[in-house]
Amino acid sequence: MSLIVIDHGNRIETPVKSVFPTRGVESTAPSKGLHDSAGIEKKVHADGENFTHILNKESAKQPQEQSANTYSALNPEKKKPQATKLKAAQVMSHPVHTIAREVTFKTAWARMQELHVSHLMVTDAEDDPVGIISHIDIIEHGKDSPVSIANFYTQQLIAASPETDISVISSSFIEYEINAMPVFNESNQLLGIVCRSDLLRLLISGSHIESWA
Template sequence: MQHRTVADLMSHDVVRARRDTPFKEIVELLADNGITAVPVVDELDHPLGVVSEADLLRKCSTRTDPFSRIPKPHLEGPESAAAEAAAEGATAEELMSAPALCAHPEWTVTEAARLMALHHVKRLPVVDEADQLKGIVSRGDLLRIFLRRDDAIRDEITGDVLRRTLNLAPSDVTAEVHEGRVTLGGTVESSSLIPVIERLCRNVDGVVSVSAHIGYRLDASGTAPAGK
């Protein structure tokens, strides 16, 4: 199976900010390019952090407003000090969330998605072996694998998974795909093969779900099902 990598999905033309890029210029970069965040890089193009709309909005949300109907966000300890410092920031280096969490071009969608979920971020700068910025990948980029055509998914399942990987004959297991949902049918020799087929099919890019209606001739102990 050929999984799509971060390199296949990332945006290559990355809008960057420098350490000293001022607040207002960052807002203009976001607005002019229709984006919600920019990586901040040093002189060697190494990502140092990311400035997002959320980072910039601290400038408004932490201000004292006696007429506000909404209370100020309540933070304690180091989080409070960091939020106040960021709210007072005037340059990218002072405003950014750091350090930068980065992906690599050869990563799979699963690896990038797990890092995003673990750290609750919406995008990852992508760096090469020298830690230089080569692209940026967002949640939306990763979701593009679910735009694969049903026939492309079916061809990969029947050709790569069932035939070449598992060496099953076309008459053993059939696969139907509708809007990314895979339905498997047929009969295999052993019941132990069914969960393997399901797992491999779920790992195909673009698959939303797998429903297996596969019979078997022998169970895990080598016994035929009752009635056969």
């Protein structure tokens, strides 16, 4: 699987979409022309088809040049090279900064400011990762709040493996409205984290952007 569900620090087999509903867009019926411009539009399309037919007849008379770099039946061995896709392991930030789940929002905010990060992995008494907290969570509850984060951090996470394509991660950020994705290996060991800022740095640098597709 390219994406993993982590619940209270444990990997579960539940499909991602059943735990994290996607942001769906309601389908709409195709609109019908209800005014005079609809008839004009039909005429434009009809004229366009006639014009295209004429162009096709003219172009058929002209010999078409074959570019040396064009892949076609005339040059089957000339295939476009496939770009190597970027993986989570190549982009993730590591080591991952953590914080104990017993600390207060005020302490968590101070640590974020000190480290210049917007997410912290939350750990239990054995230092095992059990969730994540973001700067948005802290701001919502108060940056100076003396309340513990224990009951307010996110315990169900979408996570990636080191081999997850960056294209999958970036689309998941939009599809599930998340801003960070931890990276775990098969032994459930936390290896790193990919944040929106990591993807923005890639866009700015222009590194391997062609491999995202």
